[in-house]
Amino acid sequence: MPHPPARRLPRLPLAAVFPPPPGPGVRGDAGPCPEAQFRRVTAERATVLGGPAAILLQVAHPLVAEGVAVHSDYAAGPARRLLGTLQAALTVAFGDTAQAHEAARRVGRAHAPVRGTTRADVPGTPAGTPYRANDPDLALWVHATLVWTARTVAERYAGVRLTPDERERHWQGSKPFARLFAVPDRVLPGSVTEFDDYVAATVRALVVTDAARGIARDVLTQRTAPPLPGVAALARSVTADVLPAPVAAAYGLDRTPGRRAAAGAVRGLLRTARPVLPEPVARWPHARVARDRVR
Structure with a gap:
């Protein structure tokens, strides 16, 4: 079936993709997520390229998709919502203890009303299945x-x-981050x-449900001010490259020769x-603010 036309979405000022850091915080307070490898990976600005892929992976879980479709404002401004999530994540990763906990509390308050039951039958998830944003298993998948x-x-x-050792430390270093977002130790993989x-x-x-595809269309039609021709196509190419191939295909993001070439060009340029x-x-x-705070 042909996709419905993309909605006219609010434009996002380019300055919004450079979120300011929080204040300097309490000197000497390393914050709840001080592990070096976790911060090393999180500090890379290039990781923002994975934002759309992370969202699409999240909503490929039918219960997450239902919660987002019913309770979220992605359609009103998907880029702003994604960047708000980014700012919260960066504050938790690099803020001092108080800053990180407050950022996590704001996210928790926003998620508290997200609960309900699914409206349609999905393989493995019949209509009427309950969901809630703070369900430990759903919170683990989002993390x-x-x-x-x-x-x-x-x-x-x-x-x-x-x-391999740095990958292990990166995962272990992410666990305090997970705990602040309601992921209990009992569901966290050990290694x-x-x-x-x-x-x-x-x-x-x-x-990947119809609700998830609708969210994907909103996320992948981000608009900037001033307009940047080709950004949406490039985002689709990178997202197709980052997603596991079966998930990308389910979203209609097959790794065509053109998309592979575009993603390869971005990889080569950045590396x-x-x-x-x-x-x-x-x-x-x-990351610099956090380093200066504990120096």
Whole structure:
């Protein structure tokens, strides 16, 4: 079936993709997420390229898709919503204890009303299945998509080389972040191997619903002010490259030769430029603020 025409969405000023860091915070307070490898990956500004892929992975879970479709304002301004999520995540990752907890509380308050029952039958999820945003298993999947896409983009696009031990430390370092977003220890995979197995198993069980496809269209038709021709097509190419192939295909983001070439060009450009980029360009300023606070 042909897709319905994209809606006219609010334009996003380009300055919005450079969210300011929080205040300096309490000197000496490393915050709840101080692990070096977790911050090393999270600090890479290139990880923002994985934002759409993370959202599409999240809503490929039918219960997450239903919650977002019914309760979210993605359609009113998908780019602003995504960047608001980004700012909260950066504050939790790099803020001091009070800043991180307050950012997490704001997200928790926004998610508290998200509950209900599904409206349509989906394979494995019959109509009437209850959902709530703070369900531990759903919260774990949302956290997993953020960790997995950030690591994937950092390695693939920013040239960050993680040894097996560094991958393990990156996963362990993400656990305090998860706990602040209502993911209890009892559902967190113990090791990075268990984490990767969990992601792979969950991906095999995902079902991309019509609600998820609608959210994807909103997320992938972001508009900027001033307009940047070709940005939407490039976002689709990168998202198709980052997503697991079956999930990308279910969204209609098949890895065509054109998309593979576009994603390859972005990878080559970023990996070549990254070693010579100044820190304020390559890394989120939140990382510098956190470093200065504990120096």
